[in-house]
Amino acid sequence: MPNHMFSAACSNSPSSSTNLLWSFLWIPLLISLSIELPYVNAQSSIIMLPTEPDSEAAFPSSPRCLAPDANLNFRPVIGILSHPGDGASGRLKNGTGVSYIAASYVKFVESAGARVVPLVYTDHPGVLLRVWVKDQNFLGLNICCKQNIWLTALSDSSSGRKLDLVNGVLFTGGSAKSGLYFDVVGLIFKKVLEKNDAGQFFPCYAICLGFELLAMVVSKDNNILERFNASYMASTLQFVEGTSIEGTVFERFPPDLLRKLNTECLVMQNHKYGISPGTLRGNQRLSCFFNILTTSADEDDKVYVSTAQAHHYPITAFQWHPEKNAFEWGYSMIPHSEDAVQVTQNVANFFIRKKTG
Ligand SMILES: *[C@@H]1O[C@H](CO)[C@@H](O)[C@H](O)[C@H]1NC(C)=O
């Protein structure tokens, strides 16, 4: 039956005797038609297709929302430690007190529902802090401070206080392996352990340089790192045989995505240093602290630890860059497929997870 016949019958045409007559004539016909075509909505004068709901009865009633889970932290805040320099090889600023946080780390944390507080590595109570955003890839932090004042303030106050305002910490990638920055990483790491030892759930992600620094701090050996040839390359993650992913960053990955991590280059590597599985296992301090979850191979097929998790702390160390897949476009080899973006999201979600015991 052509549609125009129904619209003629149902339209509110100006009343005239002819129209009125036609309306009455159409009634028996409409009744018979409506048996075959039940979706004539008399009230709104809209013809519904058989697949469309015709009344409110077709919509399921919404369940009542329960009260929020009182055990959830609804205002998670993550501290990200700034790294020395302007993040652009001096193109923006060369001052000695300058440090930065790449925006991808901030977006990574925010994508999982948390907020970010910069832990400026030169922070001290008298610091004058000015934030500027130079381009979308760098959130630069320009700090004017006198380093000598800072060192005396370090041990007791500022970083300790700021750390008490956050629910977890992230150490970023970068290159600084010595000096003030290295000392601050060690100090914050010690506080992370203390907080967890005291019963507070205080997760820590250490990414790329972050992993390397924790390896140095935990082993108490500043020469523990080895050279690798893994600059600007995507890689797979090989899960260590017999290692359970339960309680690790991979525990809630969809099984399909987990399998793909083994065979497809879904993670971005960019490092010249690292630690081999043999070295980690051979070092008593490191093997007591870290469990190796995955390994990867560099350009020369030299194998390094790509993901490690602390045995007794919510601390995960990544030699790769979970934050880049979704939030950095600087290099063509950064994986940006749907699967790669899912990797970023799953890793972020685990960081900002509900503590389950
Ligand atoms: C920082 O130093 C480098 C090397 O000396 C120089 O090429 C660059 O122009 C400097 N950047 C600024 C913003 O002054």
Ligand SMILES: *[C@@H]1O[C@H](CO)[C@@H](O)[C@H](O)[C@H]1NC(C)=O
């Ligand atoms: C790194 O690997 C590339 C590609 O295999 C090779 O050309 C280069 O010489 C290697 N660099 C070092 C430092 O081994």
